[in-house]
Amino acid sequence: MPSRFRFAGLAWVVVLAAVAAAAQSKPNFVFFFADDLGYGDLACYGHPTIRTPNLDRMAAEGMRFTQFYSAANVCTPSRAALLTGRLPIRSGLTRVLFPYSTGGIPDSEVTIAELLKKAGYTTACIGKWHLGHRPQYLPTRHGFDRYFGLPYSNDMTTAHNPRAARYHPPPLPLMRGERVIEQEPDQRYLTRRYTEEAIAFIRDAVGRKRPFFLYLPYTMPHVPLFASERFRGRSLRGRYGDAVEEIDWSVGEILRMLKELGVDGDTLVMFSSDNGPWLTKKLDGGSAGLLREGKATTWEGGHREPFLARWPGHVPAAVTTQAFGTTMDILPTLAALAGVKPPEDLVLDGADLSAVLLKNDPGREPLFFYYEGAEVWAVRKGPWKIHVKTREPASGKPEAVGHDPPLLYHLLHDPGEHYDVAAEHPAVVEELLALIRKHVEETKPGEPQT
Numbered sequence: 001m002p003s004r005f006r007f008a009g010l011a012w013v014v015v016l017a018a019v020a021a022a023a024q025s026k027p028n029f030v031f032f033f034a035d036d037l038g039y040g041d042l043a044c045y046g047h048p049t050i051r052t053p054n055l056d057r058m059a060a061e062g063m064r065f066t067q068f069y070s071a072a073n074v075c076t077p078s079r080a081a082l083l084t085g086r087l088p089i090r091s092g093l094t095r096v097l098f099p100y101s102t103g104g105i106p107d108s109e110v111t112i113a114e115l116l117k118k119a120g121y122t123t124a125c126i127g128k129w130h131l132g133h134r135p136q137y138l139p140t141r142h143g144f145d146r147y148f149g150l151p152y153s154n155d156m157t158t159a160h161n162p163r164a165a166r167y168h169p170p171p172l173p174l175m176r177g178e179r180v181i182e183q184e185p186d187q188r189y190l191t192r193r194y195t196e197e198a199i200a201f202i203r204d205a206v207g208r209k210r211p212f213f214l215y216l217p218y219t220m221p222h223v224p225l226f227a228s229e230r231f232r233g234r235s236l237r238g239r240y241g242d243a244v245e246e247i248d249w250s251v252g253e254i255l256r257m258l259k260e261l262g263v264d265g266d267t268l269v270m271f272s273s274d275n276g277p278w279l280t281k282k283l284d285g286g287s288a289g290l291l292r293e294g295k296a297t298t299w300e301g302g303h304r305e306p307f308l309a310r311w312p313g314h315v316p317a318a319v320t321t322q323a324f325g326t327t328m329d330i331l332p333t334l335a336a337l338a339g340v341k342p343p344e345d346l347v348l349d350g351a352d353l354s355a356v357l358l359k360n361d362p363g364r365e366p367l368f369f370y371y372e373g374a375e376v377w378a379v380r381k382g383p384w385k386i387h388v389k390t391r392e393p394a395s396g397k398p399e400a401v402g403h404d405p406p407l408l409y410h411l412l413h414d415p416g417e418h419y420d421v422a423a424e425h426p427a428v429v430e431e432l433l434a435l436i437r438k439h440v441e442e443t444k445p446g447e448p449q450t
Contacts, residue, residue, distance in 0.1 A: 026119060026211040026338050027311070028267040030258075031330065032251055033082070033215070034244075035075070035128060035153075035222040038277030038301065040289020041244055045306050047287065049236035050244050054252030055271060055308060062269075062310030063319045063357060069326045069368055070275050071349075073295060073302035075130050075153060077371070078274040078327065079217065083111040083131070083142075085331030085342065085350040087371070092446035094374045097132060099156050099169040103449030104132015105142055110343045112331050113143025113213060119340045122210045124201045126194050127217040128153065132449070138178050144215070148176050148197045150190075153222055159184050160224045187226040190219050191243075195250040199257050206261045213334070216254075217274070218247050223284050240284055255310075268311040268337065268357075272327065276302040280398070292417045296398070297391045298370035298377040299417055315357050323356045323363030333357070369439055372400075374448070379436050383412040386422075386432040406433065 039045060043052045044059040071081030076096045077088030083105075088094050091109050105111075113123040124146040125139040132138070133151035140147050150172065155161040157172035171183035185193075198216055205212035220226065220243040227242035231249070235241025251271065258264040276294035277286030279301075288294050288301030295302055307325060309315050328350030335342045336352045355361035370378035377389040387407040391398045408422035408429055422429050 026121070027314075028205075028212050028214075028263060029116070029334055029337075030214045030254065030267060030269045031082075031216065032247075032269070032271040033079075033127070033217040034247060034271075034273040035218055035220060036275065036278045036286060036295055037221055037244065037273035037306070038286035038288045038294060039291050039304050039306060040287040041221075041277065042306055044308075046289055047237075050241045051235065052244065052248040054248045054255060058251070058255070058269065058271060058308045058310045059318075059320075061312065061317050062308060062315045063321055063360075065307040065309075065325055066320060066322055067324050067366065068272065068305055068307035069303045069324075070273065070305050071303075071326055071328050072371060073275045073297060075128075075222075075274055079130055080105060080109075081349075082274075082327040082330055083113070083215075084109045084346075085112075085328045085348045086346065087328070087349045087369070087443070089371060089374055089443060089445045090347065090349075092449040093131065094371065094448070095450060097130060097152060097449070098167060099133065099152060100167050101132070101450055102134070104134060104137025106446065106449070107136075108346075108446075109142075110346060111143045112334055113139070113215070115143075115331065115335050115340050115342065116211075116213045116338055117143055117145075119338045120211060121213050121338070122205050122208070123213045123215075124198070125149065125215045125217070126197045126201065127215075128219050128222075129217070133173075135178055138175075140178055146177070146201060149174070149194065149217075150219060151175060154187055154190075154219050154226075155223055157184065160187070187219070187224070188228050188232070190226065191246045191250050192228050194218065195253050198250075198254055202254070202257055202261065202263075206263055211338070216250075218250070220244070220247060221286060223278060223281050225284055238283060240286060244286075265312045265314075268309065268315070268334075270310075270330070271306065271308040273305045276305070290416050293391075298372055298387065299390065300385075300411070300415060303368075303370060309357055311357070316360050319360055321356065321360065321363075323353075323361070324366035324368075325353050325356065325363065326350060326368060329353045369436075374445060376436050376440060379432055379439070380411065381432060381435060383410050384425075384428050384432060385409045385411050385417070386429060386436075388433070388436065405429070408432075 044056040072078040080093035173180040174182040174185040231246040279294040291301040293299035
């Protein structure tokens, strides 16, 4: 073989080796996303009877946020915001999708998985998707190499929810890729099966020396509540506690596997929830702790969530931070850590949290718009939060209530939103009302997905 061809062949080997080395040097990412878990439902956030030793260990070995927000107060829009880094109003995903829905995540949106694949990542979504169940909306069409889970909520079936009969849903589908592999799966074992799938995915990625992104949106503790025999009846908190404690076990199994495979120090692991607790489910719903109200409201209990981040050697241990953050920050943060540019033709509503995570930086001033569907009902700026409309229980049924004059709260003094101080701070009221008007005027809504 002529020397120039040998040299060319050697050069390609060097290039490929460099590419492989660069891929291996990128951090892995695991994002655990609970369903309807409240701010007060983990032991490390103050719950007195739910045992969460693995999540508590994540907090002890990493960072615990006290002012972290999900961008929406119900399932579909909260997942859209997490995966796109954008307010749900921009994608049109402002309402919960059902088995009869025809819409889903638009092709124009760019997900975390799509961004990371450009950097050589292998990606998996294991769990509840809820961004459209038709083929064009499934995870495999939006950046995920693998998918295993339910396409929507576990109560959208007559088998466990007689009220679902009004829209005649099909049997609850468990999917692998784009194929239904079971109908009405035994929900007692969903958390365990998700865990087994996640571990298999991680093993495969590590074996192939590929950086990986695992998105694990659990089905629980959304009602109906289920837990396997090992956890059923074990928690002092009852069925809800059983479901949460099995999720904690799942997190522990995956953390253990990362250590066994030698990638613990190469992996940023995060945990949060899609929205606040479903309080109308009473004992089958969770707790927002000291925060007011829960799911489907724009009170703090509907949006403020636990957020834990652990990355040994990178994220400082045993830190409780008051830095502000949202689920929309995850896309720009992971993009920065992976060395990928976010989409330049799309408006991002999140910000890079790398400095907070890696340097314990105090972060940016809070600015957060609380949406109810396609409407802004409240805004937080700094310590101040103003409500122009709320959802209040009336005769046992939550109803929308407009506020004129608006309600104003100082969230650092009063995180439970008990004491309206609007009369004492008229200038703050005017500033925040102007902020809402400006935001609504400047924010272009996407085509509604229903």
